[in-house]
Amino acid sequence: MxxxxxxxxxxxxxxxxxxxxxxxxxxxxxxxxxxxxxxxxxxxxxxxxxxxxxxxxxxxxxxxxxxxxxxxxxxxxxxxxxxxxxxxxxxxxxxxxxxxxxxxxxxxxxxxxxxxxxxxxxxxxxxxxxxRYLVRPDAGLSVGLFLDMRDVRAWLRGNARGLSVLNLFAYTCSFGVSASLGGARRVLNLDLSRAYLEWGKHNYRLNRLTLDERDFVYGDAFDWLGRFARRGERFDLVIVDPPSFSSSPFSVTRDYPRLAEAAARVVAPTGILLAATNHAGTSDERFEAWLQNGLTRAGRHGQLAQRWHEPSADFPLAPGRTHPYLKVRALVLD
The missing domain is CATH 3.30.750.80 (RNA methyltransferase domain (HRMD) like)
Structure with a gap:
């Protein structure tokens, strides 16, 4: 090129x-x-x-x-x-x-x-x-890799060593690939699309990662978070990045506090909740209020470890916008 x-x-x-x-x-x-x-x-x-x-x-x-x-x-x-x-x-x-x-x-x-x-x-x-990631330019509106998450994937490669990771709304598993390359002990990728999970397996193979079929789980995030909580299963790092608009009943603006609560319940002590939204109409303050609401309902406290927005090198902020559209927080829970 x-x-x-x-x-x-x-x-x-x-x-x-x-x-x-x-x-x-x-x-x-x-x-x-x-x-x-x-x-x-x-x-x-x-x-x-x-x-x-x-x-x-x-x-x-x-x-x-x-x-x-x-x-x-x-x-x-x-x-x-x-x-x-x-x-x-x-x-x-x-x-x-x-x-x-x-x-x-x-x-x-x-x-x-x-x-x-x-x-x-x-x-x-x-x-x-x-x-390496597999991108499919002819595969509908989303081609397999969200470019605004580049900095978050880099952070995962540098901070996942030895951790057990739950990757919710995994899509094509780019976060799972990044955590695995960073030395995560285990990464469980969960999504409501079997096709995207198969796509994720291709990404694992591209990077010569060990592939365990049991770590690619089809299902609803709330359903599985409830199962994990009832079984007492905990993860060192839980990634929550739901779509802003979906064909499912989930609504970011209505349901994110409930999602944060359910995710916080399966984060191990001193573990990390990595939460994101690209909902452009939501401010940083509103997003953080959602997270605080969820943590309070789960009986957890969180300390901010890292925050991200879209990378400014190729996603400059538009004139007149008061806040970036991408909000990502890494919170260490008690």
Whole structure:
């Protein structure tokens, strides 16, 4: 992909005469692009970089374009084609307000399986901090790796040694992979999608990790947290990262305190609750109140060990926003 960054420099020089938000953003990320152990990051964050409602992610030689509407995509399509033409393939995702309610036909229109240009690509191997992840650009609206969690995955690799870990809402198990690579004694990945758990197993294999089928559990988080609590089973680290919008009855704004309570009940003494939400309408203060509410109901006390927001290098804060959209806390419980 070195040719991409030569093109980025050329794009920058040609943009002096007229604004080119996407080309300029590529130039600002040249340092990220030069890292040999990083081929997955946000290439363009339009809300903060001159194109509200548009975002572009890089996964090795493939770009994935996210638009809030077909009108936004149409507005920026000429610049996308011009400024990203050196990437081998591009895919488009048009995100509706209620993605969980999409029918199969609606999903095909929102996230076409065919690329915008280039050859069709089903599997892409992306690298982050030297860790390999399987990304599927043609797999609906979510392609397998949430790039804004890069710093949290790095923290897990550096802090999980010897721990037992429960990874709730595991998705494709990137947190599980990170904790395992960090030397965790055991990681149990739990999700309500068998397909995502199988995807997670691919990620384990990509990184040559020992794979135990018993550590990939299909089921509901509340159901399993109740089982663990009744059995007296505890974990040194419990990861809670529920989707903001889901086809399940779970609602982040209504149910997060209850989730934090259930998770806190299975955290071992002096263990860690790692809790996250990407709900943009929730402030840091409100999120922390949810966590405090849950801990109080569980009879636990927590001390803040670490906090994260989206990485500023490729997720700059949009003008006028009072708080980042991603909130992550690591709390040490008594």
């Amino acid at each position: 070195r040719s991409c960054w030569r093109s980025a420099v050329a794009t920058r020089s040609s943009s002096i005469s007229r604004p080119r938000p996407i080309g300029d953003a590529r130039w600002r990320r040249a340092e990220l692009g030069a890292q040999p152990d990083l081929t997955a990051y946000r290439l363009f964050h339009g809300d903060a970089e001159g194109a509200p409602g548009l975002a572009i992610d890089r996964y090795a030689e493939v770009v994935v374009v996210h638009a809030d509407s077909a009108a936004v995509l149409e507005r920026w399509l000429p610049e996308i084609r011009e400024d990203l033409r050196d990437f081998a393939s591009a895919y488009v995702k048009v995100h509706p307000r209620r993605a969980s309610r999409l029918t199969g036909q609606d999903m095909q229109q929102a996230a076409p399986a065919a690329p915008l240009w280039g050859l069709g690509v089903h599997d892409v191997e992306a690298i982050e901090g030297g860790v």
